[in-house]
Amino acid sequence: MTERKSDPERDDSERAFFGRRKGHKLRQHQAELIDHLLPRLALDIAGEAPANAGEIFAPATDDVRLEIGFGGGEHLAAEAQNFPATGFIGCEPYVNGMAKILAQIEAGNIGNIRLFAGDAAELLAWLPQASLSRIDLIHPDPWPKRRHWKRRFVQDRTIAAMARVLKAGGEFRFVCDIDDYCAWTLSHLSRSPEFQWLAERADDFRRPWDGYTMTRYGRKAAREGRKAAYLRFRRV
Numbered sequence: 095m096t097e098r099k100s101d102p103e104r105d106d107s108e109r110a111f112f113g114r115r116k117g118h119k120l121r122q123h124q125a126e127l128i129d130h131l132l133p134r135l136a137l138d139i140a141g142e143a144p145a146n147a148g149e150i151f152a153p154a155t156d157d158v159r160l161e162i163g164f165g166g167g168e169h170l171a172a173e174a175q176n177f178p179a180t181g182f183i184g185c186e187p188y189v190n191g192m193a194k195i196l197a198q199i200e201a202g203n204i205g206n207i208r209l210f211a212g213d214a215a216e217l218l219a220w221l222p223q224a225s226l227s228r229i230d231l232i233h234p235d236p237w238p239k240r241r242h243w244k245r246r247f248v249q250d251r252t253i254a255a256m257a258r259v260l261k262a263g264g265e266f267r268f269v270c271d272i273d274d275y276c277a278w279t280l281s282h283l284s285r286s287p288e289f290q291w292l293a294e295r296a297d298d299f300r301r302p303w304d305g306y307t308m309t310r311y312g313r314k315a316a317r318e319g320r321k322a323a324y325l326r327f328r329r330v
């Protein structure tokens with residue numbers, strides 16, 4: 095994770111995005127996937143969005159989910175294979191992550207993933223209203239220092255953007271091993287009238303939901319002794 099220097103000339107939406115676009119050099123086949131497979135699967139948000147997000151998949155579907163910051167793509171690839179009738183949009187600005195999901199799509203012949211290699215805030219603004227059934231944000235960059243909290247993905251404006259694109263009854267799911275970011279997310283979501291926290295028992299949030307696929311950052315947190323929280327919010 096590298097930081098961009100703060101630039102007072104940048105507007106709020108730009109300042110909110112501090113992802114890393116490039117890491118280590120791609121292997122030859124990864125570079126080929128970026129050059130040849132990514133253009134076939136990438137969403138072009140310069141144009142107008144279709145009236146129904148399900149139309150970006152073939153066959154079209156009524157059930158579309160988004161994973162923000164999928165990293166190595168372990169969770170995204172597993173969900174897409176487990177739910178073949180659902181369309182999945184994966185958003186990740188980090189090119190090495192993009193190369194990894196492309197390799198999994200190729201190896202598993204996965205046909206129900208579309209990709210966006212940029213800032214999820216821009217993708218949310220492009221997507222049609224009430225078009226998604228679920229948004230997953232799994233181990234987002236934690237930005238633990240107080241002066242960097244404004245860089246966290248969960249903010250009032252991104253909550254409003256997610257509320258706009260989620261269908262009524264849809265869900266925002268958040269997984270995080272940084273207690274302070276979990277508390278931050280709970281307090282921000284609880285002041286939004288558009289979301290309701292789905293916790294049935296006191297320790298619900300300590301257990302992953304059925305079928306959850308652990309990610310690289312989840313395994314790292316477990317190795318380092320940090321317990322993740324698994325929060326689910328329903329779009330009311």
Ligand SMILES: C[S@@+](CC[C@H](N)C(=O)[O-])C[C@H]1O[C@@H](n2cnc3c(N)ncnc32)[C@H](O)[C@@H]1O
Nearest residue numbers: 113163164165188213214232233235309310311
């Ligand atoms: C800590 S990593 C977690 C990756 C993966 N979800 C996991 O659990 O292993 C956070 C990821 O979010 C991505 N990211 C950061 N800001 C983002 C944004 N505004 N939109 C989309 N992805 C973003 C980063 O590039 C990074 O890959």
